[in-house]
Amino acid sequence: MKKNVLIIGAGGVAQVVAHKCAQNNDVLGDITIASRTLEKCEAIVASVREKNALKVDGKLEAHALDAMDVEATKALITKTGAQIVINVGSPFLNMSVMSACIETGAAYIDTAIHEDPMKICETPPWYANYEWKRREECEKAGVTAILGAGFDPGVVNAYAKLAYDEYFDKIESIDIVDINAGDHGRYFATNFDPEINFREFTGQVWTWQNNEWTSNKMFEVGKEWDLPVVGKRKAYLTGHDEVHSLSHILKVPTVRFWMGFGDHYINVFTVLKNLGLLSEQPVLTAEGQEVIPLKVVKAVLPDPGSLAPDYTGKTCIGDLVKGVKDGKEREVFIYNVADHKEAFEEVGSQGISYTAGVPAVAAAMLIATGEWDVKKMANVEELPAQPFLGLLNKIGLPTRIKDENGDRALEF
Secondary structure: OOOEEEEEEEOOHHHHHHHHHHHOOOOOOOOOEEOHHHHHHHHHHHHHHHHHOHHHHHHOEEEEEOOHHHHHHHHHHHHHHHOOOEEEOOOHHHHHHHHHHHHOOEEEOOOOOOOOOOOOOOOOOHHHHOHHHHHHHHHHHHHOOEEEEEEEEHHEEEEEEHHHHHOEEEEEEEEEEEEHHHHHHHHOOOOHHHHHHHHOOOOOOOOEOOEEEEEEEOOOEEEEEEOOEEEEEEEEEOOOOOHHHHHOOOOOOOEEEEOOOHHHHHHHHHHHOOOOOOOOOOEEEOOOOOEEEHHHHHHHOOHHHHHHHOOOEEEEEEEEEEEEOOOOOEEEEEEEEHHHHHHHHOOOOOHHHHHHHHHHHHHHHHHHHHHOOOOOEEEHHHHHHHHHHHHHHHHHOOOOEEEOOEEEEEEO
């Protein structure tokens, strides 16, 4: 049984992870939060203590750490006795943090695919560019590395696995739909790190259709979806992490990801992109200063964590799965609805951070108890879905299903 958690990152998702680890520290043990900015880590510790979130007495500490420094990360893992590392920092950190885990024997969890800061929308399949190249290294070291254990990727991968195992004999397509019907009241803001958010949408959109990679431009293909609770919403075909693993691991002919966007977001995004302000390449100002436009935009936009107090409305994220069962065509929608205000009241973060952070803690708990301590690298769809979804039902992200038998909660 593994215990003691090191959380890397100090943004909105890290705050959710810290609160949820505290609520379950009888299973997870000591909690350490580390990032480059010590003050942000200390603020999270203070918020956890303010809400008396610790289930039992235990350590809750903040540390400064440059997680790109493998030796420093190894030293902190050793110093804190952390046997589980939850990486919710920038995706640029993934390979460095994974190296530290492999060399110390700590289990590794992340919520998004690794990115090279100088490359946008690399050629698919993305996991094969970085993470999957280290499968043998993880297995040889006996280190559990769970990739993409947020919501999307993460929970939606588990929904696909559940459908694959229990609801279909053959799956023809999986459409992952992510709708945020909330309102933060700001003129323009992103729900997570603006740099990472924009990078997702400035390159090609890669989807897996009819057993081959298909490329589109962002906002080129849109569709109106009618979903539970949030109703009719426009979503656009978007490249996303889970498309790359689900297409490879479950061998489904068509896997697509759709994200909801309002006209205002699209208009502002388009202007920024056309002006070159979303470029990751450095430019020289008239004063002779070298700046990266994307980082300047990030600096002037609201911190995503600051949106939480005023956020209202709900999210709906799920998998529409089509295929055949017992010789008959069928479709099911497996999904979750989260509430921004409820998330803030519980953990001080908005719903997008909540849906990303809670699953990472569930994954950590399953590693701690041994159910997911597989001692090798795995994407979520390679692991048993029921323990994960059952635990999420208990700690804040209940699963529902809509099919020919109606719309109902799923119990595990």
